[in-house]
Amino acid sequence: MRLANWFTPMIALARIAWLRTILYLFVILDMHAFVRDTRDKGEHPGLYQPLLLARLLDLPKPSVANTTVLYVVLIVACLIGATNYFPRVAGWIVAPAFTWWVLIGMSDGKVDHDHLALVIALWVLPTVKAGRRGRRGLASYGDQTRSEAAGWAIRCVQISVIATYFLSAVAKLRSAGWALSWPGSAVLTWAIVRRPHPVGEWLLHYPWVLHVMQWVGIIGEFCSPVILWLKGRWQLFGALFFIGFHAANTAILLIHFLPTVVCWLAFAPLERVVPWFRQRRSDRDAREAEDQAEHGRQAEQQAGA
Amino acid sequence: MVRVGRIGKGLRVLVAVAGVGLLINGSVRASDDAWPFGPMSQYAMSVPDDAKIDYTRVSAVTDAGTTVDVPLNIEGAGVARAEIEARAGEIVKNPSLLQQVADGWARKHPDQPKYVKLELIRDTTQLVKGRVEGPPTSQVLATWEVRR
Incomplete structure (x- = not known):
């Protein structure tokens, strides 16, 4: 039962509302x-090589017609979903449609690994029902009703984010025949030669710096699951470490991984945004009222003098 | 507070555990084909200190008589370098696949010189003890006279 509860923590529905809008x-x-390039692939399906999922589902070859429809449906459904009115209907359209969109985009012999968390997030978000009072639209951003369904969706996104790192460490071991040769190898030199740009090319003169970065990277990836059990400030440090890791990758190789980075927000207590603003506003109002009272007293005293 | 029922909870736990299982399976034995449950294999290989680093590009002779490097991205020729690299073997066997590069360029840049001849070129950089040694050497892998 404790295991089941770990997968379904109680989390406020407001966090889901924020994530819907942002994602x-x-x-x-x-x-x-x-x-x-999905629509380009519809125009020129010459290099199209369907991936396993597309073959299993027998998805049609991309064409101008089906990729254009897919584009329009996705834009409309995303805009509706982002408002938090009818978010579940819109969400159940976005999830398969965007999965197909990315599937086509990656069906040309090259697969990127930055979309796992985003795609999983899109599939789990529509499983969350509104609270009992059914707050929708604007009201949902402040909905503090805690829900296990919301917690499960959040947990799934968090697991997918962490899996992206941990499993890339596993892939590094596997490609070396289950040995730890990656961090001491010339992989970053190789990557920079193939993606030349000033910061990276400068680093080519210092291979030891690149080796240090490789060690820091793989150790961080191996330890990443710990973040799932960290709390508060420590979890924030973990998140900042990986966001810094992406900043470094962007500087050296122009690889940003933003679709994974945005999903780190599943760890953030977004449900506190509205109460924080309300608190600030009421503090300000109280201060203003006090100032006015003070002002009034001064005026009285002056009048009395 | 909203709890989920016993069945709802059981299903959710089952789906999550199955998803993690698929991910582990993908990382341990599947290939990129299994997306989104494939291995996270970008930049995962160990490159030896004496490796030859290949970089594939497409060079074009234009109808203005100039020789240019084809911009292999979506805005340039409408096809990404990674796609060309992944399909290099097929292009060598069947150079007519390069026609698409010329067509993509002509469609996206109608006012620029057209490509009349394309060459698939591999630049090779040699590493010695983990450092880049000298400028790369080039080799033409395939040539294609563009059809009008």
């Missing part, structure tokens, strides 16, 4: 900035 808008950005 559905992010999907629109992703379609234009990252996996942005």
Whole structure:
């Protein structure tokens, strides 16, 4: 039972509302900035090589017609989902549609590994029902009703984020025949030669720096599951470590992993945003009232003098 | 507080455990084909200190008589370098696949010089003791006279 409860912590519905807005808008950005060649593939399916999932589901070959429909449906459903009105209906459309979108985008012989957490997030978000009072739209961002269903969705996203790191350490061992030769190898030199740009090329003169970075990277990836059990400030440090890791990768190799980075927000207590603002506003109002009272007293005293 | 029922909870735990199982299976034995449950294998290989580093590019002769490096991205020729690298073997066997590069360029840049001849080129950089040694050497893998 304790195990089951670990998968379904009590988390406020407001966090789901924030994630819906952020992730559905992010999907629109992703379609234009990252996996942005899906419609091109519809025009030129020459290099199309369907992946396992596309073959299992017997998905049609990309065409101008089906990729254009997919594009329009995704944009509309994301915009609706992001408002938190009808988020579940919209979400159940976005999840399969975006999965297909990315599946086409990666069906050309190259698969990226930065979309796992985002795709899983899109599939779990629509499983969360609104609270008993059924707060929708704007009201949902402040909904403090704690829910196990919300907790499960959040937990799934968190596991997927961490899996992205931990499993990439596993892949490094596997590709070396289950040996630890990756961190001492010339992999970053190799990557920089193939993606030349000033910061990276400068580092080519200092291979030992690259080796240190490789060791820090793989140790961080192996230890990443610990973050699932850390709390508060320590969890924040863990998240910041990996966000720094992505910043370094971006500087050296121009590889940003933003679709994974945005999913780190599943760890953030977003449900506190609205109460924090309310608190600030009421503090300010109270201060203003006090100031006015003070002002009034001074005026009285002056009048009395 | 909203709890989920016993069945709802059981199903959720089952789905999560199955998902983790699929991910572990993918990482231990599957390939990229199993996306999204494949291994996280980007940059996962151990590159030896004396490796030859290959970099594949496409060079074009234009109808203006110039020789240019084809921008292999979506805005350039509409096809990414990674796709060309992944399919290099097929292109060597069947150079007509390069026609798509010329078509993509012509469609996206109608006012620029057209490509008349394309070459798939491999630049090789040699590592010695983990350091880059000298400039790369180039080899032409495939040539394609563009069809109009």
